[in-house]
Amino acid sequence: MPTTDPLIRLFEDSRRPARCRGCEARIEFFETRSGKQMPMNAGAVPRKSESDPHTRRVIAFYAAADSHWATCPAADDFGRKGK
Numbered sequence: 709m710p711t712t713d714p715l716i717r718l719f720e721d722s723r724r725p726a727r728c729r730g731c732e733a734r735i736e737f738f739e740t741r742s743g744k745q746m747p748m749n750a751g752a753v754p755r756k757s758e759s760d761p762h763t764r765r766v767i768a769f770y771a772a773a774d775s776h777w778a779t780c781p782a783a784d785d786f787g788r789k790g791k
């Protein structure tokens with residue numbers, strides 16, 4: 709069974725450097741297509757990118773594993789429950 713690598717679609721032009729309140733790591737916030745903020749680990753490289761036909765903004769496809777939520781040692785502080 710092939711392993712699928714889940715990707716997150718984020719607006720590249722919404723990149724905003726920040727620092728994690730949980731572990732103080734450098735992160736970058738991106739806006740998702742649904743308008744939410746997604747913290748990514750700084751230096752995460754998109755797997756691919758494409759131009760959104762509706763907004764003409766660049767959508768970058770990042771690996772879900774590069775999300776700071778996936779790696780933050782203090783992720784529980786974000787209020788995530790379960791798993």
Ligand SMILES: [Zn+2]
Binds near residue numbers: 729730731732782783
């Ligand atoms: Zn963190």
